[in-house]
Amino acid sequence: MTPEFSIAMTMALGGFGPALAIGILVAKGLEAIGRNPEAASKIQTNMILGAAFAEAIAIYSLVVALILKFV
């Protein structure tokens, strides 16, 4: 397994979970907005918040990949 391959796999596997999580999150958020359009802005704020938490995990794996490549 060459070094470049391990760097690529770090990013690929590390991005898979968060992408799934964000997809489910936004789907539920849109469903909630559809059911209750008046609370749209509150739901949207919390949705963005949750998506940022999930994306942070992907960013951790990105940082590991960058460190592996450039340090």
Added chain:
Amino acid sequence: MASTLHISISAETIAKIGALEISNSMLTSLIASSLLIAFALLVRSQLRQTGRPTMIQNLAEMIIEALYNLVESITNSTKRTKLFFPLVATFFLFILLNNWLGLFPGVGTIGILSNEEHAAVELMPQVQAATPAQESVNNMEVNSDSATDGEYAEGVAGGVAEKVEGVHEGPTFVPLFRAGTADLNTTIALALVSVVATQAFGFQFLHLGYLKKYLNFDNPITFFVGILETILEFAKIISFAFRLFGNIFAGEVLLAVISFLVPVIAPMPFYGLEIIVGVIQALVFALLSVVFFNMATVSHDDH
């Protein structure tokens, strides 16, 4: 002349005042701070109680009102909003300005060619990875013999590089400006301020009862939850710091690589992406801060 890609994960030193090193990201965040202070002073000097405000006053009022409503929608209490609002708004504006300054033309491209020798690793294709700033500082002061540096570079880069060239002598390019939040030091500092402020607000509102969040001896379960909460506080510092750093630094790397490969037209959508990411990351940092402040000041009885 510099047709090689220049990516460095740590900020490079551009000046030294005694023992304090000024890095390029420090310089850029100083510029961002002075811009914010200048804007605030300008608005203050022109502040009038009128139904037809000037453009600057209108702009400032728009920003302040939007942020105030945002904070109020989360805390639902005027007293807490007035307490949290300055810090949260400063987080938002400071981080936003730092993120956007990283996209400004000239940041990252205008720099100085320094003539110190330091070990560089030649990767394929011509990506030049700078060693951490610490090592270049050591080289500046000690001027160690090239043999050990070459071996160090080989040892470090053994797993990564395909072709190691030992010591690389000659002028190296050090950018004069760099996005403030693309430096891990800045983001760790911001994260520390946020988490310490959370504890401070908690103590201010709940006095010593705030410690019941971490040390709860009612039954073994709540004791365990208390330990988890303590670990969570430290994880928040790491999470805040790396989320912001990762987003902005990855954006910088992306822009550098795209501009290196296809300099015309192709970087445009990526600049748009980076502008949006800058806004979202500043918003997320500020929002998460206010949510944690709020959670710390609500008493822990509703479990």
